[in-house]
Amino acid sequence: xNTILIVAEHHAGQxxxxxxxxxxxxxxxxxxxxxxxxxxxxxxxxxxxxxxxxVGRVVAVADTAHTQALAAMYAPQIAVLARGFTHVxxxxxxxxxxxxxxxxxxxxxxxxxxxxxVEGPRRFVRPIYAGNALxxxxxxxxxxxxxxxxxxxxxxxxxxxxxxPVETRSVDAALPKHTRFVTLQSAKSERPDxxxxxxxxxxxxxxxxxxxxxxxxxxxxxxxAAVGASRAAVDAGYVPSDMQVGQTGKIIAPAxxxxxxxxxxxxxxxxxKDAGTIVAINKDAxxxxxxxxxxxxxxxLFKLVPELTQALG
Amino acid sequence: xxxxxxxxxxxDYNVRIQVKPDGSGVVSDGVKLSPNPFDEIALEEALRLxxxxxxxxxxxxxxxxxxxxxxxxxxxxxxxxxAIHVATSDAVQPLTAARVLLKLVxxxxxxxxxxxxxxxxxxxxxxxxxLAALWDRPQATFASKVEIxxxxxxxxxxxxxxxxxxxxxxxxxxxxxxxxxxxxxxKLPDIMKAKSKPIEILELASLGVEPGDHLKTLHYAPPPxxxxxxxxxDVAELVAALxxxxxx
Ligand SMILES: Cc1cc2nc3c(=O)[nH]c(=O)nc-3n(C[C@H](O)[C@H](O)[C@H](O)COP(=O)(O)OP(=O)(O)OC[C@H]3O[C@@H](n4cnc5c(N)ncnc54)[C@H](O)[C@@H]3O)c2cc1C
Ligand SMILES: Nc1ncnc2c1ncn2[C@@H]1O[C@H](COP(=O)(O)O)[C@@H](O)[C@H]1O
Numbered sequence: 001x002n003t004i005l006i007v008a009e010h011h012a013g014q015x016x017x018x019x020x021x022x023x024x025x026x027x028x029x030x031x032x033x034x035x036x037x038x039x040x041x042x043x044x045x046x047x048x049x050x051x052x053x054x055v056g057r058v059v060a061v062a063d064t065a066h067t068q069a070l071a072a073m074y075a076p077q078i079a080v081l082a083r084g085f086t087h088v089x090x091x092x093x094x095x096x097x098x099x100x101x102x103x104x105x106x107x108x109x110x111x112x113x114x115x116x117x118v119e120g121p122r123r124f125v126r127p128i129y130a131g132n133a134l135x136x137x138x139x140x141x142x143x144x145x146x147x148x149x150x151x152x153x154x155x156x157x158x159x160x161x162x163x164x165p166v167e168t169r170s171v172d173a174a175l176p177k178h179t180r181f182v183t184l185q186s187a188k189s190e191r192p193d194x195x196x197x198x199x200x201x202x203x204x205x206x207x208x209x210x211x212x213x214x215x216x217x218x219x220x221x222x223x224x225a226a227v228g229a230s231r232a233a234v235d236a237g238y239v240p241s242d243m244q245v246g247q248t249g250k251i252i253a254p255a256x257x258x259x260x261x262x263x264x265x266x267x268x269x270x271x272x273k274d275a276g277t278i279v280a281i282n283k284d285a286x287x288x289x290x291x292x293x294x295x296x297x298x299x300x301l302f303k304l305v306p307e308l309t310q311a312l313g
Numbered sequence: 314x315x316x317x318x319x320x321x322x323x324x325d326y327n328v329r330i331q332v333k334p335d336g337s338g339v340v341s342d343g344v345k346l347s348p349n350p351f352d353e354i355a356l357e358e359a360l361r362l363x364x365x366x367x368x369x370x371x372x373x374x375x376x377x378x379x380x381x382x383x384x385x386x387x388x389x390x391x392x393x394x395x396a397i398h399v400a401t402s403d404a405v406q407p408l409t410a411a412r413v414l415l416k417l418v419x420x421x422x423x424x425x426x427x428x429x430x431x432x433x434x435x436x437x438x439x440x441x442x443x444l445a446a447l448w449d450r451p452q453a454t455f456a457s458k459v460e461i462x463x464x465x466x467x468x469x470x471x472x473x474x475x476x477x478x479x480x481x482x483x484x485x486x487x488x489x490x491x492x493x494x495x496x497x498x499x500k501l502p503d504i505m506k507a508k509s510k511p512i513e514i515l516e517l518a519s520l521g522v523e524p525g526d527h528l529k530t531l532h533y534a535p536p537p538x539x540x541x542x543x544x545x546x547d548v549a550e551l552v553a554a555l556x557x558x559x560x561x
Contacts, residue, residue, distance in 0.1 A: 011474065070479070071442065072451055094472040098454050101407065101442035110408050110528045113437045127536070128436050132330040133339050136532040140525075178482040179451040182467065186475035195473065199560075223561065231491060241457065241471045241492055248431065248491060250473065256560045266329065273536065277560055279551065285544075294542035297551055307548045312561060 002031025002121050007078055007090040007099065008049055009069070010039060015048040017196045018091035023157035025149045026089055027054040028118040034059055036081050038074055040067045043166075050163040058166040068181040069095055075102035076173040082107060082144060086121070092148035092251070093195070104146040112137060112147035114251075126150070130247040131270035151195065152253035152274045187240055191217075194243065197226035199256040200275075202245055205232035206261025206283075206301060213238050215305045216260060222312045228252070230262045246271035261301045264289025281305065314424035314461075314483075316359040317417060318393065319410075319441075320373040321349040322384040323434040332535045339533060348387055351429025354489040357496040358459060359427055360392045367461045370394045372421065376405050376413050382512055389507035390499045396510070401517035407435075411443035412522045418448055423484060425466070430455050430488040441488035451481035457492040 004026045009016040019035065026033045034057045035049040042060035050058045059081065065073050078099070082088050088103060090096035092114050104111035117125035122139040124147065139145045194200060201223065203216040213233075220227045228245040229238065245252060247267040253274035260281045262268060269292055272278060280293035281301050290296040297304060324330065325345040332339055348356075362368040373388035375381045376399040385396040399413050418426065431438035445452035453459075453468035457476065460467045461483075470477045471490045545551045555561040 071454075072445075075446060094455060094470075097438050098442065098452070098472075101439035102446040102452065104439070105408065105411060105443035105446035108523075110406060111437075111439050111443075112528065113439060123531070125534075129324065129330040129339065129434060130326075130436065131536055133332045134534045134536055135530055136534075138529040138531055140527070140529070176449075176451070178485075180480045182478040182480050184472075184475060184477045235492065240475065241490070242473060242475050247433070247436065256555070267326065273539065277555075277558060278539070278542070279555070290544070291541060292539045295551055295554055296542065296544045297548070298544065304548060308551065311548050311552045 002029055002087060003085045004029060004031050004033050004087040004089060005082055005085040006033065006035045007074070007088070007096070008035050008037045008045060009091055009093060009095045010037065010045045013041070013044055015045050016091070016093070017156050018093050018151045019049065020052050020156035021151040021154040022089050022091050022149045023052045023054050024154040025115060025118065026087070027157065029087060029121055031086070031121075032056050034085070036061065036078065038063065038066045038077060040064050046166045047163070050166050051159040052157045053160045054157055055164045057164050060166055060168050061171055062168065065175055069099075070179055070181060071099040071102050072176050072179040074099050075106055076175065077171040078103045079106040080171050080173045085144065087145040087147070089147055089149055092150050096148045100146055100148050107144055107146065109143045109146055110139065112139065112145070114150040115147045116150045116153040127270070130266050131273060132266060150251060152251045191220065192224065192226040194226040194228055194245075195250055195252060198254055199223045199225035200228050200252060200254040201225045201258040201260065202228035202230065202262060203233055203238070203260050204230040204262030205236065207233060207238055210238045215302070215309070219258070219305055219309045222309050223256070225256070225258070230268050259289050259293070260305060262289055263287050264292065314368045315370045315372065315421060316362060316368045317414070317421060317423040317426045318352065318356045318359050318371060318373045318388070319414070319428035320352045320356060320375050320385065320388045321429070321432050322346050322375060322377060322381060323349045323432055326350060326433055332533045336532045336534055346384070348384065349429050349432050351431060351433070351489050353391070353496040354491070354493050355427040355429055356388055356391055356393060357494045358489065360497075361494065362461060368425070372397060372423070374399065374414065374417060376401065376410055376517065378402055385512055386507050387499065389510040389512075390503045391497065392503070394510065396512040398512055398514045399517050399520070400514055406527055407437045407439035407443055409522065410440045411447055413517060413520060414440070414444045415447045416520045416522060418444070425461070425484060426486045428486065428488050430490055441486045445486040448486070451485040452488070453479050453481050453485060454488040455490040456487050457490050459487060459493065
């Protein structure tokens with residue numbers, strides 16, 4: 001039988017919804033699902049994980065070394081916890097991408113990145129070349145399967161009434177002293193989180209300045225949407241880097257995506273392929289974004305975006 | 314301090330990849346190849362550290378087929394002191410790349426290894442983290458700012474929540490994100506100069522790298538396409554369409 005260990009991602013005492021997406025993927029693989037919560041105070045997070053449908057057990061590891069999720073600290077412990085498991089999963093967020101290859105190397109096995117479909121317990125589909133090709137890969141029989149889960153491909157597992165048992169454990173692993181957390185600079189925002197929002201409005205290079213991005217925020221606020229951006233807008237300093245959507249930024253799957261002044265380079269499109277409905281506003285009728293948009297509107301964004309915000313009442 | 318830089322050759326980011334009709338791979342004939350963009354950023358950072366006097370030597374490493382020399386010459390023309398070509402005709406997966414890099418680290422004793430955060434062909438985003446684990450050294454992935462001090466580095470990382478700063482002891486592995494720097498252009502005289510710079514060729518088989526552990530690739534397929542939608546003539550029509558779908 002498959003025994004699947006999911007490494008929980010959490011922030012400020014809250015379980016990240018990306019973990020619930022991993023649970024959906026694990027259920028598709030099939031088997032007994034355990035969630036590992038490493039934190040300085042894991043109880044509340046573990047309790048949240050325990051309610052997710054499909055989770056059979058939660059292992060909570062309390063350690064003050066876990067006040068920040070440093071891969072160098074987590075990896076040796078996950079490698080110990082992984083004993084006896086056939087699969088180890090984490091979300092394909094910057095947390096999981098940083099951590100899981102380090103775990104895989106400690107276990108001496110390959111890693112599957114961005115697992116998007118399950119074809120068998122060891123056979124998976126993942127994207128390559130900015131999502132322009134999908135490849136089916138198989139993990140050799142004798143190896144632990146170590147994989148990051150492409151969160152945009154999986155729904156969040158629901159939180160049911162039945163809570164799985166939580167077991168408190170300590171892990172005997174030597175922790176390095178060579179890596180120290182200094183700061184996290186995070187723009188506090190009342191807006192929905194880009195990675196889990198149902199609606200997203202993104203702006204591109206055409207916005208021209210961070211001041212002009214105001215019209216994007218106004219539209220987003222009207223829609224209750226999160227705000228994203230193209231690489232060009234981030235590079236130009238209009239918005240922070242955590243807003244970049246695409247191959248090398250965030251991969252998202254909102255029900256509604258509005259791309260404003262974004263040309264639609266493949267690196268951007270790979271980040272929004274799973275959006276339910278795509279709306280594009282661009283002054284160039286030939287822009288590649290219109291190839292994938294469900295609704296395209298040609299014109300000047302500085303006129304159309306305020307008009308749209310207005311029209312939404 | 315010596316800096317080792319990963320310098321992978323990949324299909325150029327502008328190429329629209331086509332999957333072969335029989336699903337055995339992607340079309341590679343006549344396709345433009347370029348240095349992995351993240352590796353150009355890695356090399357640029359190493360060169361700037363050398364120009365600041367922090368580093369004394371920059372070595373680019375490419376693991377791949379025998380025709381990799383021309384590619385490595387680009388790295389030399391950009392400014393690397395020398396190149397190492399680890400030759401193999403097999404496809405190299407991240408764990409193997411990390412094991413090869415570990416052998417080179419043991420041989421070269423660099424103070425810093427800078428790799429790209431991901432190769433834009435396999436999109437794996439693994440090799441740097443794996444090397445750091447095998448080497449038992451710190452990793453600072455997705456770097457957008459690097460400051461080297463006495464025996465340690467302060468690295469700002471692009472994470473989902475914003476910008477995280479870590480302090481790591483050296484030697485360490487750093488992987489680059491897009492905002493770290495803007496790579497310089499190669500100038501003609503530099504191409505001439507690069508011709509006389511050394512490229513050391515090592516057979517992968519001769520390095521004693523543990524083999525195996527490969528993922529087996531069974532099949533390639535094109536992604537499901539999105540069907541082309543409709544053009545609306547104005548904002549009113551757009552809002553009406555979104556309302557009818559229950560999206561607003
Ligand atoms: C290694 C690598 C990784 C990358 N990763 C990413 C990634 O993760 N995400 C990403 O987005 N990109 C990524 N890129 C960059 C990508 O290739 C494009 O360069 C980028 O997406 C372009 O951003 P843009 O559409 O905002 O700008 P542009 O391509 O310059 O497009 C601007 C658009 O705005 C339109 N416009 C201009 N003025 C107006 C106006 N007044 N009203 C309406 N429309 C207007 C123009 O017609 C044009 O279509 C990556 C590139 C590389 C090499
Ligand atoms: N074959 C290779 N030759 C040189 N560097 C490589 C090779 N494979 C991976 N790397 C380095 O590791 C980084 C991440 O690659 P990957 O883990 O495949 O996404 C790349 O940007 C390179 O710096």
